[in-house]
Amino acid sequence: MKKPFGIIGAGNIAQTIARHLSKAGYSVTISNSRGAESLKEVVADLGYGVKAAAAAEAAKSDIVILALPWKSLSSLPSLTDWKGKHVIDATNHFISYHPDFQLADLGDKTASKIVQTYVDGAMVVKAFNTLFYKILEKDPREGNGRRVLFLSGDDANFKNEVMEVIKSIGFAPVDLGSLASGGRLQQARGPLATINLIQL
Numbered sequence: 001m002k003k004p005f006g007i008i009g010a011g012n013i014a015q016t017i018a019r020h021l022s023k024a025g026y027s028v029t030i031s032n033s034r035g036a037e038s039l040k041e042v043v044a045d046l047g048y049g050v051k052a053a054a055a056a057e058a059a060k061s062d063i064v065i066l067a068l069p070w071k072s073l074s075s076l077p078s079l080t081d082w083k084g085k086h087v088i089d090a091t092n093h094f095i096s097y098h099p100d101f102q103l104a105d106l107g108d109k110t111a112s113k114i115v116q117t118y119v120d121g122a123m124v125v126k127a128f129n130t131l132f133y134k135i136l137e138k139d140p141r142e143g144n145g146r147r148v149l150f151l152s153g154d155d156a157n158f159k160n161e162v163m164e165v166i167k168s169i170g171f172a173p174v175d176l177g178s179l180a181s182g183g184r185l186q187q188a189r190g191p192l193a194t195i196n197l198i199q200l
């Protein structure tokens with residue numbers, strides 16, 4: 001049986017990922033800070049296999065995807081006991097959007113290393129963060145190729161699992177290595193941010 005996903009967030013990137021997952025037969029619980037009632041229409045639009053719940057409920061899922069604003073990360077520790085949980089970090093460290101697109105000051109850390117401190121003890125893979133959602137929502141199959149999704153992480157088993165999920169939704173995974181080195185390439189304004197590649 002396919003593992004259920006929970007998504008913390010229900011906006012552009014969360015809906016895009018949920019749509020791909022549901023098409024491939026995964027069940028997905030999306031969430032926001034305002035409760036499931038506020039997501040009725042969104043869920044109806046996303047279709048089969050997608051439901052809404054409180055963020056704490058979504059955080060109980062086997063695999064939890066973080067798709068919330070950087071400024072909201074501080075709400076994560078109280079959602080669940082993150083020890084040993086499997087987390088996909090799709091966030092970017094923007095603290096403002098159009099027209100400034102300001103980034104948080106990370107010091108010498110990578111964005112995902114900081115995210116890891118909010119989900120203490122979880123295994124974290126960074127993925128789904130490099131493409132604008134309007135690109136990510138397109139059919140990943142182009143001609144004879146597949147759209148590339150980069151990922152990085154420190155737990156080999158979980159990273160392999162995420163690679164299989166990425167393949168199952170039609171994309172081509174490219175493993176960039178550890179969360180520290182790969183994450184730096186993937187994160188906002190890193191060399192691979194916004195790069196849209198097709199693997200032939």
Ligand SMILES: NC(=O)c1ccc[n+]([C@@H]2O[C@H](COP(=O)([O-])OP(=O)(O)OC[C@H]3O[C@@H](n4cnc5c(N)ncnc54)[C@H](OP(=O)(O)O)[C@@H]3O)[C@@H](O)[C@H]2O)c1
Pocket residue numbers: 008009010011012013014031032033034055066067068069070072075090091092093094128129130131132133134
């Ligand atoms: N948009 C893109 O193309 C894109 C691409 C890659 C990565 N990202 C990253 O993905 C993240 C989300 O971006 P987005 O564009 O999807 O933003 P968005 O459309 O503004 O959606 C943000 C979602 O997070 C929810 N949220 C906010 N605070 C929350 C909290 N404390 N607990 C649970 N849910 C919360 C919001 O709902 P409520 O405010 O109602 O709670 C909303 O559903 C950001 O870190 C962004 O940098 C975005």
